[in-house]
Amino acid sequence: MSEGEYTGKTVLITGAAGGIGTAMAKAYAGAGASLAFVDIADCTGICDDLPGSHSAWQLDISDPDAIEATVSEIGGRMGIDVLINNAGFGVVGAADTFSVEEWDRTLKINLRGPWLMSRAALPYLKASGSGRIVNIASQAGVIALLEHAAYGASKAGLINLTKVLAIEWAKYGITVNAVSPTVVETPMALVGWAGEKGEKARQEIPVGRFARPDEIASAAMYLSSAQAGIVTGENLVVDGGFTIR
Numbered sequence: 001m002s003e004g005e006y007t008g009k010t011v012l013i014t015g016a017a018g019g020i021g022t023a024m025a026k027a028y029a030g031a032g033a034s035l036a037f038v039d040i041a042d043c044t045g046i047c048d049d050l051p052g053s054h055s056a057w058q059l060d061i062s063d064p065d066a067i068e069a070t071v072s073e074i075g076g077r078m079g080i081d082v083l084i085n086n087a088g089f090g091v092v093g094a095a096d097t098f099s100v101e102e103w104d105r106t107l108k109i110n111l112r113g114p115w116l117m118s119r120a121a122l123p124y125l126k127a128s129g130s131g132r133i134v135n136i137a138s139q140a141g142v143i144a145l146l147e148h149a150a151y152g153a154s155k156a157g158l159i160n161l162t163k164v165l166a167i168e169w170a171k172y173g174i175t176v177n178a179v180s181p182t183v184v185e186t187p188m189a190l191v192g193w194a195g196e197k198g199e200k201a202r203q204e205i206p207v208g209r210f211a212r213p214d215e216i217a218s219a220a221m222y223l224s225s226a227q228a229g230i231v232t233g234e235n236l237v238v239d240g241g242f243t244i245r
């Protein structure tokens with residue numbers, strides 16, 4: 001991605017306080033974008049360390065009214081050229097052990113949230129003339145992973161939502177794509193995949209390692225770039241070959 005590629009563009013990133021969100025913030029700010037950070041956690045601190053001028057909003061993307069209010073405030077103030085639906089939540093366990101609340105929470109954050117965010121951002125993405133949505137899904141939405149029933153269902157749903165929005169909104173010049181990572185070496189994932197468990201999982205990936213957060217940011221940046229205007233409804237699997245066999 002060339003320096004200044006995103007100059008004059010506003011990129012809204014949900015889950016900006018997390019491991020992948022922070023890497024995206026660095027990558028897009030480095031390419032000249034103005035960023036609107038959204039997270040259920042306070043993420044104002046991210047703005048301090050980045051070049052350029054950015055703003056942060058605290059928002060729970062499982063709250064439809066709050067989404068409407070926050071996205072219209074962001075759109076009215078900064079416009080929205082790129083929406084990255086990155087906020088996510090994962091509950092892992094055997095399919096017969098989830099509570100109804102855990103199932104609902106997973107679907108609300110990982111699937112309903114991106115739909116509501118995309119719908120709220122639509123007027124601003126239309127006004128952009130070349131709007132872009134990138135949904136961060138997962139390899140768990142592509143293949144069956146043990147103990148990932150709720151998370152996998154939410155991410156599979158997100159991949160299909162990506163395709164439907166792509167065909168409905170192509171007429172507005174908007175592209176909608178997904179990125180599906182394998183395990184990403186965020187601080188939290190490294191705790192969960194430490195030791196022998198992590199080594200075994202790495203060996204099952206043809207390239208022999210997990211993904212880095214900056215590699216997920218690069219994939220998103222390609223899909224939201226001007227050069228990717230012909231790519232829509234795609235799910236870019238960033239998994240070192242894990243799901244191809």
Ligand SMILES: NC(=O)c1ccc[n+]([C@@H]2O[C@H](COP(=O)([O-])OP(=O)(O)OC[C@H]3O[C@@H](n4cnc5c(N)ncnc54)[C@H](O)[C@@H]3O)[C@@H](O)[C@H]2O)c1
Pocket residue numbers: 014015016017018019020021038039040041059060061062085086087088089090109136137138139180181182183184185186188189
């Ligand atoms: N890390 C991985 O191994 C991995 C692999 C595949 C896909 N993903 C996906 O990548 C995305 C980012 O994950 P991450 O690894 O950076 O995780 P993370 O937990 O570090 O970050 C997720 C962020 O989302 C925010 N969030 C959670 N619920 C929210 C809500 N209701 N409203 C607003 N914000 C909320 C959290 O506060 C957090 O900052 C997620 O969608 C995740 O499912 C991650």
